[in-house]
Amino acid sequence: MxxxxxxxxxxxxxxxxxxxxxxxxxxxxxxxxxxxxxxxxxxxxxxxxxxxIRDVEGLDGLEVDQDGVSIGASVTQSRVMNSDEAYSAVPGLRRALRFVGHLQIRNRGTVCGSLAHADPAAELPALAMAAGARLTVRGPQGERTAAADGFYLGPYWTGLEQSEIITGVCFPAEAPGTVTVVDEIARRSGDFAVVGLAAAFDLEDGSVGGARLVSFGVSGRPQRLAAAEEAVRGFHAGAAGDGLYGAAYEDAADAVGDIHASGEYRREALGSLLVRTARAVSASNGGKAGAR
Ligand SMILES: Cc1cc2nc3c(=O)[nH]c(=O)nc-3n(C[C@H](O)[C@H](O)[C@H](O)COP(=O)(O)OP(=O)(O)OC[C@H]3O[C@@H](n4cnc5c(N)ncnc54)[C@H](O)[C@@H]3O)c2cc1C
Incomplete structure (x- = not known):
């Protein structure tokens, strides 16, 4: 059409x-x-x-400093994915972007466009929540900032007013001892996730001291997993995963069913994805090598 x-x-x-x-x-x-x-x-x-907005002056900046990675509204996903500086400051960006569509899509699609579009199965909104990113928004009343955590209200629905523009986003630099990972289950490479997880684990001597865990593709918006964030404390590579699996399953009580998977499948797959990811990150003992 x-x-x-x-x-x-x-x-x-x-x-x-x-x-x-x-x-x-x-x-x-x-x-x-x-x-x-x-x-x-x-x-x-x-x-x-x-x-x-492609020609709007001042929206094409990709800046990396000790505070993190600042990404202007017209910066493409490929540009961020290919930046080694961005990867070393916020490794989660490349880890999320490799799942976003295909090269041709990332060459035109923007990071901020994905954050604004708010597809419930998109990787970047979930990463932004897990990593504690902040959006800069310009509207008729001037400029404001908004935390990504709390910005997502429902499918394709954010705290953005119709007349507001996201002018940029800042992902804070990953702290020493934190490992940020993104993993998902999709039918084919490049498809939207059927079930996905963005997670920032704080590691202490090979155990998880705390974590920010966000599901995507599971319910109508990216969602913090409150029970799993409690259950994951003290988790280590040799730990039984039953408690963590059960907590994620409970967190995903509003999982949706569609032609790709039932809600029950999504709840079970999320639990398994979380246990697998927590094991891999704990086993890496804070090293980035084991992080997906
Ligand atoms: C075949 C295919 C596969 C894809 N697979 C994936 C995938 O696996 N994962 C994934 O996350 N995405 C996927 N996408 C979507 C892709 O990532 C898009 O690029 C992204 O969702 C939107 O970015 P955009 O810059 O293209 O925004 P646009 O398409 O231009 O805009 C999307 C929406 O956001 C609004 N918007 C855009 N920028 C701003 C802004 N700065 N301020 C306010 N509102 C704004 C627009 O008004 C519009 O409503 C796929 C797309 C295609 C075509």
């Missing part, structure tokens, strides 16, 4: 972009177009105006 008729603008400044977005209730930001354009072709989305 072809999209419904729409207007298009390509502003050069964030002020112009914000004004264009505020000019219509159904205007939308166009970033890489890898999710928006297919949804327009299927007429799931029918924006009256596309505000293309």
């Amino acid at each position: 072809k999209p419904a008729a729409f207007d298009y603008c390509r502003p050069a400044s964030i002020d112009e972009a914000a004004a264009a977005l505020a000019s219509s209730d159904s205007a939308k930001v166009l970033a890489g177009g890898q999710s928006l354009v297919p949804s327009m072709n299927f007429r799931i989305s029918q924006p009256s105006l596309l505000v293309d």
